[in-house]
Amino acid sequence: MKQTIFRVESNTALTDSVFRMTLLGDTSAVTAPGQFVNLKLDGFFLRRPISVCDCEDGRLTLIFKTVGKGTAQMSRLPAGAEIDTLTGLGNGYDLTRAGDRPLLLGGGVGVPPLYWLAKKLRAEGKEVTAVLGFNTEKEIFGEKEFRALGCDTRVTTADGSHGIRGFVTDALPESYSFFYTCGPMPMLKAVYRRTVTDGQFSFEERMGCGFGACMGCSQKTKNGYKRICREGPVLEKEEILWED
Amino acid sequence: MGRLTVSLCGLEMDNPVIPASGTFGFGYEFAEIYDINCLGTFSFKGTTREPRFGNPTPRIAECPAGMINAVGLQNPGVEKVIAEELPKLKKVFHKKVMANVSGFSVEDYAYTCERLDAEEQVGWLEVNISCPNVHGGGMSFGTEPKAAAEVTRAVKKVTDKPVIMKLSPNVTDITAIARACEDAGADGLSLINTLQGMRIDLRTRRPVIANTMGGVSGPAIFPVALRMVWQVCRAVKIPVVGMGGIASAEDVLEMMMAGAAAVEVGAANLTDPRACEKIIADLPEAMDRYGIRTLSELK
Structure with a gap:
């Protein structure tokens, strides 16, 4: 820090x-x-x-x-x-987990943190698929930028006004080595259910300090309590406990 | 003796600035940013007998000039604090530390204080009595003079270290609680804990904080805190640690003019991790401006 x-x-x-x-x-x-x-x-x-x-x-x-x-x-x-x-x-995504064909799944303002990740993965020569989900055409951003990196870029809109109609989970590639995701909670839950490999999820939480002092953003995981600001915001798929 | 030196319950401190419990963890997040040995001491994360996860999230909301929290005393429990946190704390902080203790029964308080009393680095025990008494109908120990006195007596029995009772402001007459603690043998008092408050999200029409209510802290509560410190200092003879919204060297001076022997700084640490370092550095110049030679003369 x-x-x-x-x-x-x-x-x-x-x-x-x-x-x-x-x-x-x-x-x-x-x-x-x-x-x-x-x-x-x-x-x-x-x-x-x-x-x-x-x-x-x-x-x-x-x-x-x-x-x-x-x-x-x-x-x-x-x-x-x-x-x-x-x-x-925060901890950030672990690039060493990517494998050859990583998949990036972003929803709305969950897309931005995946951009630098895509850039780094492309620099390592990975074949990156990026699925960017939005509600409607006028909310879309970043499509051009992910394409320019050489990612197989797919855009979904919930109302079908641009790209594939539906959610990011409606545009998953047939196979991928690992996935990284960030987006709203309902999307993260759908990604958790529909993905077939290990992956990393980035979470959002209201924070007091952002550096681990106040315990304002703690979440329960299978590996004990984690502060989203410190041991997160990125958690492994296998450690997530969903609380409904 | 330096200009900033103060004495708290018989222990000398290089300066009166103490990061408040719950805003400073066990110190090491802040030690990444500055040498925390510049502090008078600090009050570590509220510790209970058993581990606690605390409340569901969201636990934090913002308000004008402050914040609301309902963390719910998340801590790993006294055994883990002793085995894991205090050895790490010792590496980055070399002075006596203030151990902050919470409990849900008189026995809880006594047990946790006895365990922490055995730790050499613990200089003071600060006992948070804003917690609900599970055997007393859930009312907070700090809202009832008899319950506050009972906790004080139980803790005093298990330690020879100075016991500072941390008072809740959510009472009709804080001086009645203060006197009850003094009569029961408390060595000092610290106040104020957070003021109860809440926010509602206009979009969802629901409380922002999952726990509905939380504790308000930050500059918003400084005048309330100052008033209560003033009242308590006139009601008891034992030293008082003043806190509630302190964010500058001037705030420290004002709190000490109200009668505080030392001060705690809470929410300011969360928005500016260097807040306490800056306040300590600013103190001499602020004292010059108001013709204060030494802080001890303010008593």
Whole structure:
């Protein structure tokens, strides 16, 4: 974990409610796709945890959805704005588990953390299938970017307005070596039931601190209690306990 | 003796700043960010006799200038705390630590305190009496002078270390509880624990926190905390540790002017992991500004 100041480089709308922000600063603590950063916004007490979409030396890309007043304020931050940021939070995805033909399953704002993962897997020469799920055509983002990485990219929409009608689980390839997923809880549960290999799931939870101090985000797993912010957000398929 | 030195129940501290229980774990997450030996001491995660997972999530909500939590005393239980957490704590923190203890019966409190009394690094026992008394109809020990006194007496019997009773603000007259603890032999008091509160999600029309209600902390509660510390300091002779929304060196001075011998800093650690380090570093300059030579003169 590191606490440093990042400067907003750009902040642009991808859809009505999804924004892409690039930030410049010390990225040395960011070590794995699937990790997150925790941003201090003026006027809000708690930080806002946002997954890392891409990371190059000194530049972070975040893609976030405006769901409340904090993220709405984030969407209005101009270039040059400074943000007190905690980086290097969470465990992230384990690339060594991928095998030759990994499958990435993302839903809505669960798509962004899979982008950096896809980039790294493609750099290792893996054949990556990416299934990106959205509700409707006007909410889609990222399709072009996953294609540009050379992923077999499939888009699903619940209303059939673009790509395959249905959910990410309606567009699974016939075979794959391992899977990585991030998305809303009903999607994660469907992925758990419909996948046939081991895989890693990234979870979301309301957090107090984001670095393991407050126990605000703990979940029960088959391997005991885990803090989503510290031992997560990525959990192994075989350790998940679903609580309905 | 330095300008910041204070004494708490007979133990000297380099400064009065103490991260509050539940906001600092067992210290090592923070030791990644700064040398936590700059602290006066810290109060470690509330420990119970048996392991506890705590409440379902969401456990956290935000409010203006603060937050609400209903973690529910998640901890690995006193045996694991002694076997696994304290050895790790010892590697990153080399001063006496404050052991925070919770319980659901008088016997629970006595048992856990006796186990922690045997740990050399434990300097003080801070006893959280905001928990429900399962044998007393579920009312919190801290809302009833007789129950608070009973816990105090039971704990005092099993330890020679200073016992600090941590008081709940969710009472009609906090000075009555404070006096009951003092009369039962408490060496000190700490206050305030969190204030009960809640939030509702407008979209779902349901409480944000799974447990419905939680404890409010952060700068939002500072004036309430200050008022209660002021009242308690005038009602008892034993030292009082003031807490509730402290986020700056100025807040520390204000709390000590109300009568606190030392202060705890809670929610601020969660939003800025370096909060306590900064407060300690800022204290001398803030004291200069208000003509305060040493903190001990504020008593």
